[in-house]
Amino acid sequence: MMEKAVSKRTALVQAAKALLWEGGYEAMSPRDVLQRSGAGQGSLYHHFSGKQALALEALDEIAAEEMAAIDVVFQRNAPPLARIRAYLQREREALRGCRLARLANESAIESAEFRRPIGVFLEHIARQLQTCLEQAQAAGELPATVGTAEVAAALLAIVEGGFVLARVHWDAQRMQHALNGGIQLLDALTLRGAA
Amino acid sequence: MMEKAVSKRTALVQAAKALLWEGGYEAMSPRDVLQRSGAGQGSLYHHFSGKQALALEALDEIAAEEMAAIDVVFQRNAPPLARIRAYLQREREALRGCRLARLANESAIESAEFRRPIGVFLEHIARQLQTCLEQAQAAGELPATVGTAEVAAALLAIVEGGFVLARVHWDAQRMQHALNGGIQLLDALTLRGAA
DNA sequence: GTCTATAGAACGATAGAC
DNA sequence: GTCTATCGTTCTATAGAC
Numbered sequence: 001m002m003e004k005a006v007s008k009r010t011a012l013v014q015a016a017k018a019l020l021w022e023g024g025y026e027a028m029s030p031r032d033v034l035q036r037s038g039a040g041q042g043s044l045y046h047h048f049s050g051k052q053a054l055a056l057e058a059l060d061e062i063a064a065e066e067m068a069a070i071d072v073v074f075q076r077n078a079p080p081l082a083r084i085r086a087y088l089q090r091e092r093e094a095l096r097g098c099r100l101a102r103l104a105n106e107s108a109i110e111s112a113e114f115r116r117p118i119g120v121f122l123e124h125i126a127r128q129l130q131t132c133l134e135q136a137q138a139a140g141e142l143p144a145t146v147g148t149a150e151v152a153a154a155l156l157a158i159v160e161g162g163f164v165l166a167r168v169h170w171d172a173q174r175m176q177h178a179l180n181g182g183i184q185l186l187d188a189l190t191l192r193g194a195a
Numbered sequence: 196m197m198e199k200a201v202s203k204r205t206a207l208v209q210a211a212k213a214l215l216w217e218g219g220y221e222a223m224s225p226r227d228v229l230q231r232s233g234a235g236q237g238s239l240y241h242h243f244s245g246k247q248a249l250a251l252e253a254l255d256e257i258a259a260e261e262m263a264a265i266d267v268v269f270q271r272n273a274p275p276l277a278r279i280r281a282y283l284q285r286e287r288e289a290l291r292g293c294r295l296a297r298l299a300n301e302s303a304i305e306s307a308e309f310r311r312p313i314g315v316f317l318e319h320i321a322r323q324l325q326t327c328l329e330q331a332q333a334a335g336e337l338p339a340t341v342g343t344a345e346v347a348a349a350l351l352a353i354v355e356g357g358f359v360l361a362r363v364h365w366d367a368q369r370m371q372h373a374l375n376g377g378i379q380l381l382d383a384l385t386l387r388g389a390a
Numbered sequence: 391g392t393c394t395a396t397a398g399a400a401c402g403a404t405a406g407a408c
Numbered sequence: 409g410t411c412t413a414t415c416g417t418t419c420t421a422t423a424g425a426c
Contacts (some may be wrong), residue, residue, distance in 0.1 A: 043393080046391065115364070151376040185384060188341075
């Protein structure tokens with residue numbers, strides 16, 4: 001729990017994080033993890049009860065990293081709607097898919113434990129978006145009739161759906177295309193009060 | 196190719212279609228397909244070169260079925276924007292995920308052959324949406340400055356992203372929530388010209 | 391805490407009888 | 409065209425030495 005050198009435990013989690021992004025949960029075999037981390041069979045099952053426990057710890061770390069990175073975008077000093085635009089236009093490796101939501105269609109998602117870190121991550125983004133929308137509403141930039149939670153969910157869905165479109169067409173531009181459409185829709189909502 | 200009774204070939208494809216929806220491509224093992232279809236090992240490898248060839252034929256059928264069902268929604272006699280709303284609010288089994296796009300994050304998606312039926316399906320929907328947007332534009336219900344292809348991509352992304360949100364939170368309402376947000380965004384685009 | 395060796399089951403595919 | 413039997417590999421996990 002407090003090693004000076006990099007323990008095999010840490011190496012295992014690091015390898016799991018990489019493999020989860022590259023191929024998802026089912027494709028992450030203990031064999032791959034061991035080869036990648038340089039650990040032996042015993043280390044994995046000494047530190048973790050099995051593959052799922054290792055994956056859960058890796059997912060918790062991934063979620064923490066991604067939320068921290070997203071908060072940087074949202075906490076820049078800018079008007080609320082500009083922060084949303086900054087989030088939508090954030091640089092992404094579209095073809096690699098969302099590091100967390102890419103697991104949505106694996107059978108493991110039926111386990112509540114497995115869903116938790118992914119749900120926390122998506123909910124975190126949704127709240128950031130909703131907060132911006134509410135601030136814009138308070139500033140009179142957005143009609144008071146707009147359902148901020150629902151629009152926030154729609155914007156998040158555009159991002160996650162954008163990853164899907166990019167991967168299916170194997171073309172990162174497809175995601176950018178969808179995001180541009182999202183920004184146009186958001187602008188329409190905005191201009192009603194301003195124009 | 197022209198049997199009176201149900202050939203094992205047909206039974207295999209039917210079983211593959213069911214299993215692809217339930218668990219995706221990697222989770223669809225030949226063993227499952229055989230058990231479900233009642234066929235023996237030999238039948239699978241007599242009719243198909245392997246698992247991927249069987250899955251491809253199943254995906255082609257799924258895409259054809261889904262596009263036909265979607266065309267019913269879009270070809271109802273209604274104003275263009277009402278057709279979009281009808282598509283967005285169409286009944287869906289959100290927790291089961293999109294029958295085709297749920298494969299977006301499997302490693303098989305890196306094969307162009309595998310992407311084709313899924314890409315055709317998504318592109319078909321995008322074109323239907325774009326056509327409606329263009330008709331609305333021609334009727335003066337939508338600003339001429341709107342990028343119809345981009346907004347169509349955004350709406351499609353809301354649907355596909357909605358499936359992801361529903362599965363991660365294991366709550367079908369999450370998809371409905373995102374779709375409601377999408378409709379509010381679309382309405383904003385519309386009202387600019389009308390209100 | 392780390393390692394090697396190995397277990398038992400499932401994987402995708404092939405062989406060959408009928 | 410359909411079947412059963414089987415192959416070689418990989419999967420996730422355990423055993424047990426050090």
